[in-house]
Amino acid sequence: MKRVQLESFYGTVKISDLDQTSLMNLSDKMGLSLNIEELIRLRHYFLKMGRDPTETELQAMGQAWSEHCCYKSSKFYLKKYLGGLKTDYTVLAMEDDAGIVRIEGDTNYAVKMESHNHPSAIEPYGGAATGVGGILRDILCMGAQPIAVIDSLYLGDGKSVKKSGMLNTKFLVNMVVGGIRDYGNRVGIPTVAGHLFFGKEFEGVPLVNAGCIGIVKDKDIRRSRVGGNGEILILAGGKTGRDGIHGVNFASRTLVSDNAENRKAVQLGNPIIKEPLIHAILEANSAGLISGMKDLGGGGLSSAAGEMCLAGETGGEIHLEKVLLKESNMSPWEIWVSESQERMLLSTHEDDVEKISEIMERWDIDHSVIGKSVPGKRMKLFFKDKIVMDLPLEFLTSGPVYAKPYFKGKEEAKHWIQPPDPDDFNIDLEQFFTDYNNSSKFNVVRQYDFTVRGDTVIKPVVGMPNRETHSDGAVMRVSDDGYYGIGITSGCNISAMNEDPYIGTIATLSRSYTNLLSLGCNPHSVVDSLNFGNPDKMKIMSQFVESVKAIGDFCRKTKLPVVAGNVSFYNELEGNDIPPTPNILLTGLIKDYRKVMTPEFKGENNAILVAGSSSGNLAGSLYAAKKGLTGGSLDRVDLNELLNLKERLLRCNEESLLESAHDISAGGLAIAILEMSFGSGTGFKIDLSGYSDERFLNKMYSESGNRIIMEVREENVEKVLEIFGEMEISRIGFTVGERAEIWNDAQKLIDLEISNLRNIWEHGLDGLI
Amino acid sequence: MVRIRIEISYLEGVEDPEASTLHHNLGVLGYDTVEDTRIMKIYELSFSEDTHTAMGMAKSIAENLLINPVINKYDIIVIGEEE
Numbered sequence: 001m002k003r004v005q006l007e008s009f010y011g012t013v014k015i016s017d018l019d020q021t022s023l024m025n026l027s028d029k030m031g032l033s034l035n036i037e038e039l040i041r042l043r044h045y046f047l048k049m050g051r052d053p054t055e056t057e058l059q060a061m062g063q064a065w066s067e068h069c070c071y072k073s074s075k076f077y078l079k080k081y082l083g084g085l086k087t088d089y090t091v092l093a094m095e096d097d098a099g100i101v102r103i104e105g106d107t108n109y110a111v112k113m114e115s116h117n118h119p120s121a122i123e124p125y126g127g128a129a130t131g132v133g134g135i136l137r138d139i140l141c142m143g144a145q146p147i148a149v150i151d152s153l154y155l156g157d158g159k160s161v162k163k164s165g166m167l168n169t170k171f172l173v174n175m176v177v178g179g180i181r182d183y184g185n186r187v188g189i190p191t192v193a194g195h196l197f198f199g200k201e202f203e204g205v206p207l208v209n210a211g212c213i214g215i216v217k218d219k220d221i222r223r224s225r226v227g228g229n230g231e232i233l234i235l236a237g238g239k240t241g242r243d244g245i246h247g248v249n250f251a252s253r254t255l256v257s258d259n260a261e262n263r264k265a266v267q268l269g270n271p272i273i274k275e276p277l278i279h280a281i282l283e284a285n286s287a288g289l290i291s292g293m294k295d296l297g298g299g300g301l302s303s304a305a306g307e308m309c310l311a312g313e314t315g316g317e318i319h320l321e322k323v324l325l326k327e328s329n330m331s332p333w334e335i336w337v338s339e340s341q342e343r344m345l346l347s348t349h350e351d352d353v354e355k356i357s358e359i360m361e362r363w364d365i366d367h368s369v370i371g372k373s374v375p376g377k378r379m380k381l382f383f384k385d386k387i388v389m390d391l392p393l394e395f396l397t398s399g400p401v402y403a404k405p406y407f408k409g410k411e412e413a414k415h416w417i418q419p420p421d422p423d424d425f426n427i428d429l430e431q432f433f434t435d436y437n438n439s440s441k442f443n444v445v446r447q448y449d450f451t452v453r454g455d456t457v458i459k460p461v462v463g464m465p466n467r468e469t470h471s472d473g474a475v476m477r478v479s480d481d482g483y484y485g486i487g488i489t490s491g492c493n494i495s496a497m498n499e500d501p502y503i504g505t506i507a508t509l510s511r512s513y514t515n516l517l518s519l520g521c522n523p524h525s526v527v528d529s530l531n532f533g534n535p536d537k538m539k540i541m542s543q544f545v546e547s548v549k550a551i552g553d554f555c556r557k558t559k560l561p562v563v564a565g566n567v568s569f570y571n572e573l574e575g576n577d578i579p580p581t582p583n584i585l586l587t588g589l590i591k592d593y594r595k596v597m598t599p600e601f602k603g604e605n606n607a608i609l610v611a612g613s614s615s616g617n618l619a620g621s622l623y624a625a626k627k628g629l630t631g632g633s634l635d636r637v638d639l640n641e642l643l644n645l646k647e648r649l650l651r652c653n654e655e656s657l658l659e660s661a662h663d664i665s666a667g668g669l670a671i672a673i674l675e676m677s678f679g680s681g682t683g684f685k686i687d688l689s690g691y692s693d694e695r696f697l698n699k700m701y702s703e704s705g706n707r708i709i710m711e712v713r714e715e716n717v718e719k720v721l722e723i724f725g726e727m728e729i730s731r732i733g734f735t736v737g738e739r740a741e742i743w744n745d746a747q748k749l750i751d752l753e754i755s756n757l758r759n760i761w762e763h764g765l766d767g768l769i
Numbered sequence: 770m771v772r773i774r775i776e777i778s779y780l781e782g783v784e785d786p787e788a789s790t791l792h793h794n795l796g797v798l799g800y801d802t803v804e805d806t807r808i809m810k811i812y813e814l815s816f817s818e819d820t821h822t823a824m825g826m827a828k829s830i831a832e833n834l835l836i837n838p839v840i841n842k843y844d845i846i847v848i849g850e851e852e
Contacts, residue, residue, distance in 0.1 A: 123839045126840065238784075243782050268786065341784065
C-alpha cells in the first residue's frame with residue numbers, strides 16, 4: 001500500500017480507525033449530512049489512498065455528495081423519464097446552470113427555475129431574496145441578459161395552529177414577499193409572473209420557487225466549464241464570509257424546529273452588488289474575454305470550481321488565501337464551502353486577466369485571481385503554501401445514485417365528489433371569493449416592479465385603470481428589432497396534486513399550456529421545479545416518480561422540451577410532508593406581440609363562447625377543497641383535445657377574431673368569467689342550461705378539461721365556429737351591463753353587481769398582507 | 770420606572786448590505802481609515818416595573834418580537850432607574 005506523507009496535508013481528521021457509530025457522530029459534528037454507507041465508502045477510499053482526509057476534503061465531500069448537489073435520490077428517475085426530451089430548437093437542455101432555447105436566427109432565451117425552500121422557512125426575507133439573486137446568476141452565467149423574474153410561492157394559510165419553533169404565517173408571507181420585492185426591485189429586473197397558493201399543508205414548510213428568463217445571442221453563450229489547461233480562474237462579486245455554510249447539507253435533510261445548526265446556513269443577499277455585477281459580466285463576456293463561467297450557489301466554490309474543471313476536462317489548483325474575505329480568521333474549509341451570495345467564478349485566458357480587471361474596477365466589483373486550470377484531473381487546494389485538499393475530481397463528483405424504492409401504499413376508494421346545493425348560490429359565490437386562493441393577488445403583485453427595463457408587454461395586472469384583473473401570464477419583448485414576445489406562466493395545481501400525483505401533474509401542465517394559449521402564445525419549453533417531502537418514505541418517492549413520469553408523458557405528446565429543472569426533497573416538518581408540488585414554468589412564443597390577448601371583456605354585446613369539453617367533475621377543485629371534500633376521482637386530461645384547442649385558438653388569434661380569452665382553471669368557469677368582467681367592469685348574461693347535463697354547481701366550479709372562454713364580436717362568431725369545426729364549443733351568452741347574470745334551466749341563479757363582487761375579490765388578502 | 774435599551778445587531782458573518790454600502794461610500798469620500806462599519810437598531814422602552822422584572826420582560830420582547838435569532842443578536846442595557 002502506498003504511504004502518503006501526512007505532514008504535507010493541513011488539518012487531517014483521523015477516520016481510518018473509526019467504527020460506524022463514531023463515523024456517524026463525526027458526520028453530525030461536522031454537519032456533513034452523509035449517511036453511513038457514504039461514510040464507509042469515503043473511509044474505504046482514503047484507506048486505499050494510504051492517508052486520512054483533511055477537514056476540507058471531508059467538507060467538500062459532504063457538499064458534493066449532498067442531495068442538493070448530486071441529486072442522488074432523483075437522478076435515476078429523472079434520466080429514465082425525462083431523458084431525450086429535446087427538440088430541434090433546444091440549444092442546451094439539462095446540462096449547465098440554465099436551459100437555452102432558440103427563438104429565431106441567433107437569438108435565444110435562457111431559462112431556469114429553482115427552489116429556495118429551506119432558507120425561506122427559517123429566514124424568509126433573506127431566503128426569498130437570495131432565491132431571486134441565485135436564479136439571476138444562473139441566467140447570467142450562461143452569458144444572458146436577465147429580463148424577467150418569476151416567483152411561485154406556496155405558503156401556510158395562517159388558519160391552523162402555529163407549530164412550535166416555526167415562524168408565524170403572516171410574518172412569513174410578508175417577509176417572503178418583501179425579500180422578493182426588495183431584491184428584484186433594487187437589482188432592476190422586473191418580477192412579472194408567478195403563482196401564490198395558500199394551504200395548511202405548507203404551514204411551517206413554505207415553498208419559494210424563483211425563476212428567471214434571459215436573452216442571449218449565439219456568440220455570447222458561455223458554458224459552465226474552463227476553456228482548457230492554463231486558464232486563469234477569477235472570483236468576482238461579493239466577498240466570501242461565513243454566511244451560508246452548509247446550506248446544501250441543510251437543504252438535504254428534514255427541517256427541525258429551533259436547530260442552532262440551521263443558523264449558519266442562511267444568507268442575506270446584496271442586490272446593490274449584483275446590479276453592477278450583471279453589467280460587468282455582460283460587458284466582459286460580449287468583449288469575448290470570458291471562456292467559461294459559473295455562479296456560486298449551493299456548495300459554493302467547492303461545487304463551482306470542481307464542476308467547471310471537470311466539465312472542461314482539466315484539473316485545478318486553487319489558493320484559498322487569495323479569496324477575498326469578509327472575516328479575516330476563516331479556516332480553509334469554510335472558504336471552500338461558504339455559500340456567500342453575489343459571487344461568480346470566471347475562467348479566462350492569461351492575456352485577458354488585466355482587461356477583465358479593468359472592467360471589474362470600472363464597475364467597482366471586488367475580484368481576485370484565485371487559481372488556474374492544470375493538466376490532469378485532480379483538484380488541489382492550497383492555503384498559505386499548505387495542501388488542504390488533493391482529490392481526483394471524478395471521485396469528488398461521483399456521488400451515489402439511488403434508485404430508491406417506491407410504493408404507493410394501499411389506495412383508498414375514490415368517489416364522485418357531490419357537495420350539496422347551497423341555499424343561495426349568490427351568497428355561496430361571494431363566500432367562495434373570500435378564500436385566499438380565489439381572491440386577487442394585487443396586494444402581493446403590486447409590491448413588485450413589473451415594468452422596469454421597459455420590456456414588459458403584458459403585465460401581471462391588466463385591464464382598465466382602477467378595474468384591473470390578473471393576466472394569464474406575462475409577455476416580454478425579446479429585442480428592439482422585430483416583434484417576438486416570450487409568454488411566461490408558472491404554477492402548480494395543488495388541489496389536483498392532493499388527489500393524484502400523475503393526473504395532477506398532467507393537469508398542472510395543461511393548465512399552464514392553456515394559460516399561454518389564452519395569451520396567444522405557442523407553448524415552447526418546460527422547466528420543472530420539483531418540490532417533494534422526504535424521499536426516504538416510499539410513498540413520497542412514489543409521488544415523485546409518478547409526477548416525473550407525467551411530465552415525460554405530457555412533453556412527449558405535446559412535443560415540448562424539458563430544458564432545465566431542480567429537485568427539492570425533505571420538505572417535511574415533524575413527520576408531515578408537503579403535498580407533491582411540481583411547479584411548472586412554461587414558456588411560449590408569439591411572433592408578433594401586438595397580437596397578444598388579455599382576459600378582460602372589451603365591450604358590450606359580444607358573444608361569450610367556451611371551447612373545450614368538461615366532465616363537470618369537482619374532484620381536485622378549489623370548490624371541493626373549500627367544502628372539505630377530498631378523495632375524489634380525477635379525470636384524465638385529454639391531450640389530443642388540448643392540441644386541437646391550441647391549433648384552433650392560435651389560428652383564431654392570428655386572424656384577429658377574438659376580443660379576449662381566458663382559460664378556465666382554479667375556481668372553474670365561475671371565477672374565470674368573473675375575472676374577465678373585473679378587468680373592465682363589463683357584465684354578462686349567460687345561460688348554462690345547454691352547456692352540459694351536469695348540476696349547476698358542477699358547471700360553475702368544475703376545473704376539469706382544457707377549456708378557454710372567448711369573447712367574440714357577433715360578426716366573427718360564425719368564422720370562429722367554423723375554425724373550431726368538430727371540436728366542442730358552446731355559445732353560452734353575451735357581454736352586457738354591469739351585472740353578472742347566470743341562468744340555468746330557466747332560473748336566474750346568480751345575479752350580482754360586478755363592482756361589489758370585485759370589491760370582495762380585490763381585498764381578499766387584506767387581512768394577511 | 771426603569772428605562773431599558775435593547776440593541777439589535779446582525780450576528781457575526783451575516784451580510785449587512787446597508788453597512789457595506791456605507792463603508793464603501795466612506796472610502797470613496799476619502800475616509801479610508803474606517804476599518805469596519807456596522808449598523809444596528811436601538812429600542813428604548815420604559816417600564817413601570819422593578820429592574821429585575823423589566824429586564825426579563827425586555828428579554829422576552831426582544832426574543833418574541835424584535836429579532837430573528839437566525840440573523841440577529843441583542844443586548845439589553847438599563848439606562849435609567851427612577852423611584
